Amino acid sequence: MRRKFKIKIRGRDYILGDRTWIMGIVNVTPDSFSDGGLFFEKEKAIEQALRLAAEGADIIDIGGESTRPGSEPVSVEEELRRVIPVIKELRKRSDILISIDSYKSEVVRQALEEGADIVNDISAFRFDPKLISIVAKKNVPYVLMHMKGTPKTMQINPFYKDLFGEIKSFLKNKIEEAVKMGVRRDKIIIDPGIGFGKTWEDNLKLIEGLSFLNELDRPILIGTSRKSFIGQVLEVPPEERLEGTIASSILAIERGAHILRVHDVAPLKKAITMTEAILSSTVRF
Numbered sequence: 001m002r003r004k005f006k007i008k009i010r011g012r013d014y015i016l017g018d019r020t021w022i023m024g025i026v027n028v029t030p031d032s033f034s035d036g037g038l039f040f041e042k043e044k045a046i047e048q049a050l051r052l053a054a055e056g057a058d059i060i061d062i063g064g065e066s067t068r069p070g071s072e073p074v075s076v077e078e079e080l081r082r083v084i085p086v087i088k089e090l091r092k093r094s095d096i097l098i099s100i101d102s103y104k105s106e107v108v109r110q111a112l113e114e115g116a117d118i119v120n121d122i123s124a125f126r127f128d129p130k131l132i133s134i135v136a137k138k139n140v141p142y143v144l145m146h147m148k149g150t151p152k153t154m155q156i157n158p159f160y161k162d163l164f165g166e167i168k169s170f171l172k173n174k175i176e177e178a179v180k181m182g183v184r185r186d187k188i189i190i191d192p193g194i195g196f197g198k199t200w201e202d203n204l205k206l207i208e209g210l211s212f213l214n215e216l217d218r219p220i221l222i223g224t225s226r227k228s229f230i231g232q233v234l235e236v237p238p239e240e241r242l243e244g245t246i247a248s249s250i251l252a253i254e255r256g257a258h259i260l261r262v263h264d265v266a267p268l269k270k271a272i273t274m275t276e277a278i279l280s281s282t283v284r285f
Contacts, residue, residue, distance in 0.1 A: 002256050005219045007141055007186060009097060009117050016219045016258045020272045023059040023099060023261040024052030028082040029066045045086045053096045056269035059118060061261060062086055063101030067122055069155035079107050084114055091115030105130035112138050122147055124174045136182030143189045143221055146170050148197025158197045163205060164212045167192055172216055191221045200229035207248050210255035223261035224248040246271045
């Protein structure tokens with residue numbers, strides 16, 4: 001049974017666990033691994049965000065820097081130029097929850113001022129220590145993710161002596177550190193970081209054993225959408241990884257995931273609805 005968590009966003013109480021939430025991805029970048037360049041222009045990004053919202057997304061996750069393996073960081077100024085106009089205009093046109101996908105404190109600060117509601121940080125505040133004070137001050141939900149290394153180095157021979165133990169220990173320590181720095185525990189969401197410093201076999205093991213994170217007593221976000229481990233199993237390019245995304249997402253739900261971060265909202269919404277109808281069924285034979 002998936003545990004339920006109450007989380008306050010923009011003054012309203014939400015329950016994570018009654019159903020699976022969908023976080024729709026909008027990459028305002030020229031070089032993301034799957035959709036780089038497709039939504040780099042402001043209007044195209046906004047149109048995509050509104051399309052994903054209409055298809056059933058609960059959150060739109062807006063990012064201005066690719067974090068694909070081997071990627072180079074962009075400047076604060078460039079990231080601001082990419083994401084702030086999109087967030088500002090989307091907030092005018094929609095009431096949907098907006099997540100800023102960034103580890104830079106200044107980007108996060110301005111994004112929250114322009115209407116973002118959630119911070120999605122791949123670095124667990126390791127890359128910019130100032131970030132956590134902004135999250136604490138603004139009292140917003142914070143996605144804390146595990147990653148080994150940096151996007152540029154993370155896929156260079158990643159190795160774990162104890163995959164589950166090391167990830168759980170990292171997340172536990174970072175939760176405690178964030179709480180000591182003023183972040184409310186009930187605002188923290190955890191992400192095991194599928195594809196971030198893991199082999200393709202590690203990713204498969206994490207999805208199969210995802211329930212190991214239940215001990216941390218926080219909602220779980222997971223993002224498998226179109227990632228390379230699916231391509232390695234199915235031997236297909238990113239645009240042909242929908243079936244693998246659905247399969248891995250459904251198994252993640254069954255093992256306790258609360259939020260799925262995806263590119264393809266409409267088909268995932270249908271798959272989730274069917275899955276949850278089965279899991280919640282009281283019919284017994």
